[in-house]
Amino acid sequence: ELLKVFLSLLFTIFGFLVTTVSLALTHERMPDYDPLPDIVLDNTPYQKWGLDASEYVLIVLTLLAIAVIVFHKHRFVVIRRVFLMLGLLYFYRAICFYVTVLPKADPAYYCSPQLNHTITFVELMQRCVKIISGGGLSINGQQVYCGDFIYSGHTMSIFLAFFIIREYSPRKFWYLHGVVLALAILGIIFLLIGRGHYTIDVIVAYFITSNTWWTYHTMAHTQVLHEHGEHNYLTNHWWFMGLYYFEANVPKRPLPREYNLPIPDSLATKVSELVNRRGSQRDGYQEIV
């Protein structure tokens, strides 16, 4: 159902744009105080490379998650779900870091100077373009607008990637799951010792991401949770109609873990025919079709 995929993609892009605008505006309001007292940040030695390391971990995990989705047989269903959740999480983020602005956690981090006048629309757009071109990562030097602390987008993306890999990759790849989990935790540790975020940002991000993921998937797997009623509080979520629409034609049970190449079906059959014929000729065995 490509239309639904397209709609969910639009939703994510919209969420991303809202976050970007929110960040461009929040930057102006960021206070110039010392970093807040924080249990982890105050008791661990600062490592300048921490933030970059966590972003490399994030990139690796994201690529792995993309690979898992691309090779999944039901990739479009998975993509829809991921996009809906991403869009939602970005929205929440846009609201959270805008309402109350925390001071910089890392005094050594370069933040663009604040304007001393009210931001104009053109300047806002310029900032948005700059932020989007960086994709939210600092390693490319485009993340010069600060203030997006609660909650941590890095943690959200890292854990989302981990959940995707864990749920949609083959079950017997348990070693992969273990490695990915270790990487995720390492990424968070690097993030904290690089003072990319406060500890509260990380905790809140983990809580929101995991709750949304688990709630969404439990609803997608259970028919009875798609019906309004006294038994079902989960329809109170504001995104329930989105879930209902996207999952309308998906059978209400866990997606079977099946994989194939992301090529059109006709091409796939031709390729497999070729391979079969080649193989049978080599063995001297005539396959009767």
Added chain:
Amino acid sequence: KDRGAPIKINLPSEDGDGGGGGNRNNNNRRGGFRGLFSSNRCVGSDNIPHEPWKTLLSAIFLASGFVATTTSLAITHEHVPDIDPLPDVILDNVTYTEWGLDVSEILIMISTLTAVLVVMLHSHRLIILRRIWFLLGCLYYYRAVTMFITVLPKADPKYTCHPKLDNTTALPALVIAKRVLILISGMGLSINGKHIYCGDYIFSGHTMVLTMGYLVIKEYSPRRFFLLHWMSFFTSVIGVIMLLIARGHYSIDCLIGYYITTRLWYIYHTLAHSDSLKSRGRHNFLDKMWWWLIFRYFEKNIPGPLPRRYSIPLPRPLKRFFRRLYRNWWSSRRRRHQDQQQQQPTTVVVTTGGGGGGQHAAECHQS
């Protein structure tokens, strides 16, 4: 079977009078006044076991959560940075009103008392209390963690905070214990002057209690009490608004408090109302909650949503006494009107032997 115990047989009559108590099956189906005096043993009329010991465990969990949160606050107080309040979209754009916090706390008290009343009048109060205390305990534990890990500066520069100890080493345990006792005696409210330790910003306990109050009233009071539900809703909303205009909390504290309370409530109650979600499996991702096993222990014998039945929470002997009083009054009233009525209710009360009193004349009437 039981020598000396009266056997009461009640046939359903026109005006539905069952005499108030003997026949458990019939009586408890009635709501309203008569239902308030129905007997309510450990196995309720809907065959839902009440299991009071689980409620006790839940109470202990809540108490420990409260101690954790107050300990966390006692320690956090020392680390509150001495800087100006953080920029906040609501706090910076509304006029500061000092009495807002008091109003908010009065609304909290009203909301909480109403919720307590609703729960105590519910037939399955032990189960509901168990749930609420467990959820509150979880929320208090979360709060203990979140306010401790990153400390925000005072949102209200005019709020008086107790001076810090200015000790570079760790706080002595005695000091912490004393602070915990003071905070517990104040129940978390500032209106009594006991909440003098600051730093408990993320997330807002006031918002959490207001939200919980509304959710409890909405879920456990009769469905048609629209006025009560709406009033409770507005109480909670106004309570949060008052809290914000008094700079009691930052906006992010209220947002997170609201989010976490509602999500936990929704998830717990959906799990409790659904059979399939009480089992582990790939269909059920909610079993990854850290408290899922505790939830299973508490809710495994509860089949689905609790039916809305209400009764007065009196001890059984007292209820039996009132029931007997009421039955005597009712049957004497009926005897007075016997001649005037065409049809008489069919009430067969047959008592066998034993224990003096309680011998009623059998009244049968063919209609």
